[in-house]
Amino acid sequence: MKVLKFGGTSVGSARRMKNVASIIGSSERKIVVLSAMSGTTNALVCIAGCFYRKAPDEANKMISEQEQKYAREIEALYRTDLYKERALQLVTEHFNHVWSFSGKPFTVFDEKVILAQGELISTGMMDLYLQEQGIESVLLPALNFMRITADGEPDPVYIREKLVALLDQHPDTSVFITQGFICRNAYGDIDNLQRGGSDYSASLIGAAVDAEEIQIWTDIDGMHNNDPRVVNHTSPVRQLNFEEAAKLAHFGAKILHPCCIRPAKESNIPVRLLNSFEPSAPGTLISNTAEKGRIKAVAAKDDITYIKIKSINQLPSHKFLSHVFDTFAFYKTAVDMVTTSDIGVSVTIDNTEYLQEIVARLESYATVFVEKEMVIICVVGDLEWRNVGFEALIIEALKDIPVRMISYGGSSSNVSLVMRKEDKTRALQALSTHLFDSSQSLPPAI
Numbered sequence: 132m133k134v135l136k137f138g139g140t141s142v143g144s145a146r147r148m149k150n151v152a153s154i155i156g157s158s159e160r161k162i163v164v165l166s167a168m169s170g171t172t173n174a175l176v177c178i179a180g181c182f183y184r185k186a187p188d189e190a191n192k193m194i195s196e197q198e199q200k201y202a203r204e205i206e207a208l209y210r211t212d213l214y215k216e217r218a219l220q221l222v223t224e225h226f227n228h229v230w231s232f233s234g235k236p237f238t239v240f241d242e243k244v245i246l247a248q249g250e251l252i253s254t255g256m257m258d259l260y261l262q263e264q265g266i267e268s269v270l271l272p273a274l275n276f277m278r279i280t281a282d283g284e285p286d287p288v289y290i291r292e293k294l295v296a297l298l299d300q301h302p303d304t305s306v307f308i309t310q311g312f313i314c315r316n317a318y319g320d321i322d323n324l325q326r327g328g329s330d331y332s333a334s335l336i337g338a339a340v341d342a343e344e345i346q347i348w349t350d351i352d353g354m355h356n357n358d359p360r361v362v363n364h365t366s367p368v369r370q371l372n373f374e375e376a377a378k379l380a381h382f383g384a385k386i387l388h389p390c391c392i393r394p395a396k397e398s399n400i401p402v403r404l405l406n407s408f409e410p411s412a413p414g415t416l417i418s419n420t421a422e423k424g425r426i427k428a429v430a431a432k433d434d435i436t437y438i439k440i441k442s443i444n445q446l447p448s449h450k451f452l453s454h455v456f457d458t459f460a461f462y463k464t465a466v467d468m469v470t471t472s473d474i475g476v477s478v479t480i481d482n483t484e485y486l487q488e489i490v491a492r493l494e495s496y497a498t499v500f501v502e503k504e505m506v507i508i509c510v511v512g513d514l515e516w517r518n519v520g521f522e523a524l525i526i527e528a529l530k531d532i533p534v535r536m537i538s539y540g541g542s543s544s545n546v547s548l549v550m551r552k553e554d555k556t557r558a559l560q561a562l563s564t565h566l567f568d569s570s571q572s573l574p575p576a577i
């Protein structure tokens with residue numbers, strides 16, 4: 132069994148959907164995970180925003196625009212009037228459901244229901260298209276098997292049990308279609324795996340069914356060695372190990388959801404990143420095979436807050452660090468990067484929900500300096516400590532750029548640096564030039 136996930140860009144129009152159907156084929160047994168058509172989830176977020184603001188006219192206008200967009204795609208997708216009618220009815224039902232929230236008190240639970248409609252529509256449309264093409268498929272409702280716990284973490288035991296039971300009902304079916312992103316929470320309400328979470332759905336599903344491969348189909352030929360939205364002349368990386376891929380995803384390579392590598396790694400299932408616009412391109416294979424002595428790629432994580440905490444000697448020095456980290460733990464705020472000196476510690480966070488409270492508590496035993504709008508630049512590869520020279524390459528590349536923090540040693544697959552947002556493009560470009568333009572190779576380990 133393979134798991135194939137197609138993102139919003141891959142199902143973004145009738146033409147793209149037809150292309151996905153041709154990639155799906157019908158021979159091998161597979162579970163196809165679909166995102167919402169590109170732009171739909173953003174539109175649903177805006178519609179929910181209108182309901183929060185009590186602006187039903189604005190919501191109504193946006194819903195009409197979406198319905199018109201879907202009507203055009205339906206006209207282009209289906210051959211027969213019967214299937215056009217069925218698809219229109221499906222879309223109308225989902226948008227009527229969205230509209231049913233107008234004029235009532237609006238809660239975060241209602242917002243989650245609204246956000247789920249995009250994937251419910253795209254999978255329904257694909258299922259109808261496959262039927263019209265005579266390709267036998269079964270629609271598996273993700274809300275019947277994908278679940279998160281009260282801590283917001285996926286519940287792998289439940290997911291496996293429910294999904295395997297659903298598959299067992301169709302022993303002769305080759306093609307299963309399901310929704311990415313959406314799930315239920317521990318109380319049975321509709322929820323989701325956070326924005327971009329369809330990749331995560333695919334790897335949770337892959338792990339649940341012990342898939343032989345998880346394929347993430349998107350609009351680019353695999354993981355590139357730098358952010359193609361920012362840097363010119365990036366190139367695909369053909370092979371990554373799980374840890375390298377997880378680091379790139381965590382530190383901003385948008386092609387993968389930050390959490391999606393973990394389930395695949397734990398079950399040792401290879402992940403292949405493929406291009407639905409160019410299906411024969413080789414893409415990137417992510418597995419547990421490590422390629423020695425190479426810097427693989429660079430990524431950048433935006434919206435980072437830098438916090439410098441300097442002890443004012445209120446605490447014995449051996450207690451200082453534990454107090455600092457207890458403070459972040461108390462406010463359930465994950466620290467991304469840490470560097471320390473004899474009198475202080477600098478950290479970065481991306482969740483600033485409790486920043487004020489954290490700073491107030493830290494200030495009882497330290498002076499605290501906060502700087503927002505920072506970025507983390509992360510260089511990833513085989514950076515084992517005996518591979519001399521990689522630090523020099525990175526520092527040389529960034530010699531004209533002010534760097535706030537440098538961190539290496541937490542893992543031997545990345546070096547991370549913190550700098551101002553306005554220096555990001557220059558830094559990424561300089562790293563590409565120094566690390567990838569001339570084919571660099573680190574000296575063998577000493």
Ligand SMILES: Nc1ncnc2c1ncn2[C@@H]1O[C@H](COP(=O)(O)OP(=O)(O)O)[C@@H](O)[C@H]1O
Nearest residue numbers: 138139140349350353354355357358384385386
């Ligand atoms: N290192 C990288 N390699 C490849 N793509 C990247 C990288 N960093 C950012 N991206 C962006 O990720 C996009 C694909 O991810 P995403 O928008 O989530 O696709 P989908 O719609 O298929 O879910 C690419 O179009 C590309 O612009």
Ligand SMILES: N[C@@H](CC(=O)OP(=O)(O)O)C(=O)O
Nearest residue numbers: 138139166172326327328329
């Ligand atoms: N539709 C959801 C989930 C998702 O993963 O989308 P995509 O695969 O297009 O990034 C979102 O926009 O967040």
